[in-house]
Each structure stands twice: as structure tokens, then as C-alpha cells.
Amino acid sequence: MVHKETTTSLFSSPATSPNCHSLSDFIFSIDHPPVISSSPSTMVMCVCRKWAIVRTSWTDNNPGRRFWGCPDPNSSCGFIGWYDEPMCARSKVIIPGLLRTINKLRKAMDDIKEQASKHEKAMEKIKEQATMLKYYLVYSWIFFVVVLLFLL
Ligand SMILES: [Zn+2]
Numbered sequence: 141m142v143h144k145e146t147t148t149s150l151f152s153s154p155a156t157s158p159n160c161h162s163l164s165d166f167i168f169s170i171d172h173p174p175v176i177s178s179s180p181s182t183m184v185m186c187v188c189r190k191w192a193i194v195r196t197s198w199t200d201n202n203p204g205r206r207f208w209g210c211p212d213p214n215s216s217c218g219f220i221g222w223y224d225e226p227m228c229a230r231s232k233v234i235i236p237g238l239l240r241t242i243n244k245l246r247k248a249m250d251d252i253k254e255q256a257s258k259h260e261k262a263m264e265k266i267k268e269q270a271t272m273l274k275y276y277l278v279y280s281w282i283f284f285v286v287v288l289l290f291l292l
Contacts, residue, residue, distance in 0.1 A: 186210040186217040194223050202227060203235035 184192040192208040206224045210217035227235075 184208045184220060186215070186220050188212065188215050188217050190215075192220050198239065200236060201232065203232060203239065 186192045186208070188210060190211050193211045194206050195209040197203070197205045197207055205222065205227050207222050208220040210220065
């Protein structure tokens with residue numbers, strides 16, 4: 141039996157407001173998902189006859205829990221079975237909170253990088269203007285000396 145599961149990036153944010161802490165966008169429903177094996181040496185074949193790969197779920201129900209999935213992202217196989225055992229209730233509460241914190245820090249870091257990039261560009265412009273002003277100063281002194289020589 142094949143189950144479907146949707147996964148999202150660890151760092152994707154919900155489409156709702158930034159203050160919304162629900163991960164409902166990531167929710168999927170599986171009543172009794174199979175646990176295939178937690179042995180790293182286990183090989184699992186998906187429905188489309190390819191070796192399944194281990195992926196990580198970032199849903200509210202299974203945050204950080206690994207599962208077997210089809211290696212082909214365009215395939216309809218999707219979820220095959222769980223790699224890890226079911227998660228404890230405490231983990232289901234703690235991990236999404238940590239993920240939200242990571243996402244906020246990532247966003248803040250991206251904003252800082254963007255601002256740093258803007259400041260760097262502004263600094264380049266100022267340096268170019270300073271160089272131009274130096275040339276104007278040198279040319280004006282040369283002009284002044286030439287005019288002075290003509291007058292004398
Ligand atoms: Zn497949």
C-alpha cells in the first residue's frame with residue numbers, strides 16, 4: 141500500500157502572516173503508516189522500481205522523522221514507509237518550535253546580508269566619487285598653474 145506525503149523545505153515559511161505559528165500547510169494525514177526499518181543498510185524499492193531514498197518529514201505530526209520516498213521528485217510514488225520509529229509527543233511540540241526559530245533566524249540573517257550588500261554598493265559608489273574628486277582637484281591645480289604661468 142502506498143501512502144502520500146508532502147514535504148516542504150526546512151526553511152520555507154507558511155504562506156500566512158509571520159506571527160502565525162501554525163504549520164498546517166505542512167499537514168498530511170496517514171492513519172497507520174508502516175515503519176519499514178531503521179537499519180541504514182536496508183534497501184527499499186519504490187513502486188516505480190527505483191531504490192527509495194531516505195527523506196525527512198517537516199510536518200506537525202512528524203517533524204524531523206525520516207521516511208522512505210521515491211528518488212524521482214516527479215513520480216507519483218511519494219511516501220513509501222517510515223524509516224524512523226514514531227515520535228514522542230514532546231518531540232512533536234519542541235521540534236516545530238525550534239524550526240520556527242531557525243526560520244526566523246534565517247530570515248533575519250538574509251535581511252542582514254541584503255543590507256550589507258546595499259551598504260557595500262553604496263560604499264563602492266562613494267569610492268568612485270572620491271576618485272573623481274581627486275582627479276578634479278589635480279586638474280584644477282594644473283589649470284591654475286598654467287594660467288599663472290601665462291599671466292607672468
Ligand atoms: Zn518511485
